[in-house]
Amino acid sequence: MKEKPWKPWLLLSPSLTAVFLLLIVPVCFVVVYSFWLRAPSGMDIPAFQFGNYAKFFADSFYPVILLNTIRVALETVFICLIMGYIPAYFFYRTESRLKPFLMILVMLPFWISFIIRTLSWINILGDSGLINHLLLKYSLISTPLPMLYNEGAVIMGLIQYLLPFMILNIYVSLDGIDKSLTEAAQSLGCTEWQAFREVTLPLSLPGVSAGCLLVFVLTCGTYLPPMILGGPNNEMIANLIFKRVIGTLDWPFGSAISVILLLLLVIIVYTYNRYMGINQIFKSLSKG
């Protein structure tokens, strides 16, 4: 039968149109805006100049915030990895009938608004929040512990948002590993720990790296946890973009910062794809 090469494109056309109109075109707008100038009144003046980019790198203020964002993202990735691997491994190994229910528990946070989840930490970590209230009530402390409006609170907010992504990515990777491989390793003299270290862990690395990439990218672009749970020292790059665009109506400079962030993330994703393959992420997401 004669092949019809246009058929896949026809089927893909609604999605491609949506991606083109809702992603590619807006990103192009942002790139174009990043070369424009801003008038004191807030009007944008069409131009082609690199002043906005030069401004970003002219002093340490903006790069430092970018580096801080990367540092917080790496910390979040590390903690999510530690916290995420254990439940993922449990799901992989368990034969319990409760497994589907437990998997739903992982997904449960997605059913509640991200903003509500983030705000709820105020009632838990605040000076008059649940933890301080109990500690004060039982005289374990004399003044409330400063648990809110600092980097720890921001990272906690990020973890509760991103942990499910990490768990699902690792679990999908683990789920693809033939359990008989570890049994074979053990039958050849490996201890359980050695079998995990030599067989399971290396085979699960694609899922681990996919989870790390996803968590890293999402952390770099998020601004709600730093805004709601952070203090004066916890500015992240997305908050900076928000302030430039919303606060000062400086769309050209806000666009330039966005493009810099975008380029950074594109480089990271490109590097990842070159060495690991981007397909792992899609597998995990489709499993979720």
Place this chain on the structure above:
Amino acid sequence: MGEDLKKRLDDVYENYRNGNITRRDFVKFAGIAGAALGLAGGPFGLINKAFASKSITCHSWGGTTSEALRKFAFDPFTKATGIEVIDAAFTGMDAFLTQVKASYPPGGEFNIAHLSAVYDYARYTDLGFGVVLDESKIPNLKNVMTKMTDTLRGITNGTLSAVPYDLGQTGIAYNTKHISKEKAEELGASLLYDKSLKGKLGSWGGDFRTNMWYAALHTGQSPNNITDVDAVWDALTEQRSMMKKYWASGSELMSLLANGEISATVAWSGRVAALQDQGHSIGYLAPDGTYSWMEYMYVLKGTDLEVAQKLLNFMLEPEAAIAVAQGQKYPPALDPTKVEMPEDVKKLPAFDPTGKLNGYLFADPAYWNKHQLEWAEKWDRIMAGA
């Protein structure tokens, strides 16, 4: 034909307001008139005019403010005229201006905005989002404090693109469990720089003006003519080290104060009054040079002016304006020498019984807008610890 029909519609509306015709007849006539006007406007005029005559959007501050507007102004207006008022909330003036700027054509998707401070009246006007209101269609404007309307007229060459609606202050809220009234009054604006409050201070992160205003007062300068701006930046940098949270919204401000997270902060007078009403131990301090502002209903370009003017006139009726003021805890723009105010309104912060607003210090729009970009960026840097 269109003008004639509109006039007749107005007459019917007035009759309806006066109880001379039933609501059923009013709606029936409005429907026929709307259809006729639509047909007269060509194939698309029908849809456009029908939509325009049926609804109008009003953006406000959300929370108690929007609730008061909805309950005491919008719902009664809809009941009286059949015109729906779509009640929307913005997160802040800057965010809303971004939305308006992003809409195409500018202002077309938005109708009326409950904006604050004269410098924003100037900003919206400078960006070309304003209109010229027909004041003869807003007879209740005569009851508004003259100083408020004159201030807006000064920016738009004697015309109005908004009607003043209420006024308020950004003063200082403090927790009376930790700070005595005497101490607060003694320190005035410097309460926000008291080292004993380290880790228990808050401020509005979203507005450089408010922070610079109180830093100017703290350093002994006039907020509308800061001669030593470095001293202001130094004061704000020093204050930052004592800051627990730069809050971003009115509800966050109320939450921080109510939960005892912070002991002192700049605060909007109406929000403090609401907290006091709820029984929280929060004091309000309005030191010399307190930051006063007026709020107004700004009509954006692209709005059906007939409907907008009708709504604004309705909102300025003493009965509606006073009820809204009681609900949102900000005094109305109505002149107390022309309209009798109830006792609870007279007790609201920023209420001026003379109606002249002498001694009230408002931000000079030309001065603040001139420095907006430079100072907003500097403020961001200070907040971020640069």
